[in-house]
Amino acid sequence: MIQKVTFYAALGLLAMFVLVALLGPYLIEHDPLRGSLRARLEPPLWAGGTMEYPLGTDRLGRDMVARMVTGARISLTVCVVVIAIAGSIGTAIGTLSGYVGGWLDRVLMRLVDLALSLPVILLALLIGAVSGPSFGNIVLVISLVLWSQYARMSRGETLRVKNEDYVDLARTSGLGHAAIIFRHILPNIAPSLIVVATLQVGVVIVLEASLSFLGVGVPPPNPSWGSMVADGRSYVVTAWWVSLFPGIAILLVVMAVNIVGDTLTDRINPALRGRTA
């Protein structure tokens, strides 16, 4: 019962996050990029602020609400793009690895080990230092790390499905490898991959925020929850709201994602519990 309530609360929170991200521009009054220098570091409504800036403003006088909403939009975009790229590359490599087996499997799995041992933050700092912060870089770095999860999962699942009799039957009917993979294997490993993707939303948001916090993520002046936390760092005693609100947003969304992801894991494939990141 309590589990159900938490699940639906988390699901509701996520729906809100997505909706806000999608409708962003229609929800906000102020420009998230340009502030008014006269309204620098305005406190939120209940700490002596005004209706004009209900969550206050940052050190350049930019509206916190506008920046949070736009930040959500950027976070979601990064999530979708990263999961699409990492998911398709990882699934392709993992499925191939499991299906073909042999030396190809060994080579690809060493590649996965390599990806898993990449120091994300160092890599990001390096790329950032070489080519400056950009949206492309952040997607590249996160994808480089995350594809391996899909590769592992889809390889394991492919090995399982490959042993099912219907795959042998398809082979005895003379079906080609591509037909077997697309008709018999992918549809049957999809549920587990969806679980991985769901759980990864949280990881992507945290990574994006961390990289932006370190200054190698979303390039300024674009708002990202991570860079907003970083911005507010020096004023945390006087203007706590600048760091606190994006921090809370990250916490809530990531928690909601994990609750939804865990519940889905239990429902779709209880055997996988605890095997995903």
Place this chain on the structure above:
Amino acid sequence: MSPILSTHGLGRTFRTKGGPLHALTDVTLDCDPGRSLGVVGESGCGKTTLNRLILMLDTPTAGEVRFKDKPLAQLTTNERKAYRRAVQPVFQNPYSSLNPRLRVRKIIREPLAANTTMSRAQIDARVDEVLEAVGLSSRDADRLPAEFSGGQRQRIAIARALASKPELMLLDEPVSSQDISIRAQILNVLKDLRDEYGLATLFVSHDLATVRFMCDEVVVIYLGRIVERGPANVICSAPRHPYTQALLAATLSADPDAPEMATRPQGEIPSPLAPPSGCPYHTRCPHAHDLCKAQRPQAQPAEGGGTVACHLVEQGGW
């Protein structure tokens, strides 16, 4: 009349870390039109390997499988299609043999679409026809496997095999995972279909009672080798090889007053990685003597029909 399918000195050795594993050695058998051949053996005897070799899921390391007297390796593309159409398998576990994501129509359609030139409408008509032949209805074609019980699933698997009008059905323990009441239904369906379409069947099983019901002739395999072959009534009631006798004694009949058999099963099945010397059964045979340990017995014609590979039978009894 030439057999639809035959194997000649068929063998398969796997290379493993523990040395060569002789899964199947020197297996020769014929599947004649309209006849039902039983293959009996326990786990590790090579039944599965035999199946996979016939289905071209694996390639033999010795001997060959022939389709209408032509080795499988020499079939042209078109002949291979004809072979795939003519030889259709039904596996043991209907939960594994039906893709849970495909509707029944698509499952049954698969071999037709791959190996025939039938039009979509012809295929659909055929799907309805075979579903009815196995006691389901054409309405079932649009449902998913999860909506059916184990027995119904096995009927779907049979319908799929039937769809391409096969000449030989390869039945791999098709009822051993089913409940008694369902088992009888499926066995009847298989027997009816066989008689109606004049199908040949190769029926792989560990159970002598089902084999007696389904088959005309039986080969008994132990550790990858044929130890005895003969008419089903002989093999299942008065077998000559001590292993088959033990197997018969172990087939418990549903009768509390069933007479005790003279030969009782004893010992463990040896690992196929370290098969015994001489006769593979000598480690478990109550009648084994020195010759059995030293020399492998050859198959000899036996009283009652068929052949037996046993020194003792050869020498005229124990």
Place this chain on the structure above:
Amino acid sequence: MSLLSIRNLTVRLGRAAHAPAILEDVSLDVQPGETVGLVGESGSGKSTLGMSVLRLTPPLLAEGTSGEILWNGQDVLKMRGKALRQLRGGEMSMILQDPMASLNPVFSVGSQLGEALKRAGRADLQAAAEAALAEVNIPSPAERLRSFPHQLSGGMRQRVVSAIGLAQEPKLIICDEPTTALDATIQFQFLELLRALQKAHGMAMLFVTHDFGVVARICDRVAVMYAGRIVETGPVREIFRNPRHPYTRALLAAVPSTREAPDRLPVIDGAPPSVGNRPEGCAFHPRCPLATDRCRTQPRMEPQAPGHDAACWHAKEVAAA
């Protein structure tokens, strides 16, 4: 007094009164030293009955359990903590279909057997363990004690499980399809072993199986289950010779035999109902050739012959047929 007496046991999927019942109003007695077979198809509830006796059902089912399971006059369903632990693996033990489910893969046979013998208060553990393995016909026991479960064959594992189960001299051993995963020749030897052990130790046995051949071989009495109820019970010979329930009769007829090859096997149409979908009244009536309107109400177990009860409105017609 019966060793085990199950009275009106009902097991529902949860506490609610209308929750679907896996077992309904099951009563069964086991006398000291006898072997009772519980036979039925999948979904008949036979395994749940075996598990219930040891209170090993999952929490949802445990909540929905009512009735009495009397062990030496004490209700197992009311036992707590220590008493229950003493019962399990002490006075009662269990052999399951998959021996790997009962053995711990990271400990050697010797240490698992030793632990059970220690609980039984045995002194010289090494000697006792060797003797225990020898008793279940395991060759070179001293060596086997050092083996790990995965190094043994299925038949050997099942023997080890029996040796562990016997360590505390149980009075009842519950076997849940212990030979289903074994090859025929191995099954035969294991059943022989069980029979010998039972005689030697004077144990009673509750043997859950779907195989009438196994029942005929080792049981003294048998209870036939269908859709969560016992529909017929009696001495083995009586049930096989004069079945009074149409289900028992049809099921026995549907088993192929090595002795003859009929053109067709007599069948029961349809499939056993699932737990949530059981028909009103006698659950077998939609598949029964003798069914009449009367069968829409649940028949009671009525005596047919000494010790032989059946729950069927048409039992007399079955006898006459």
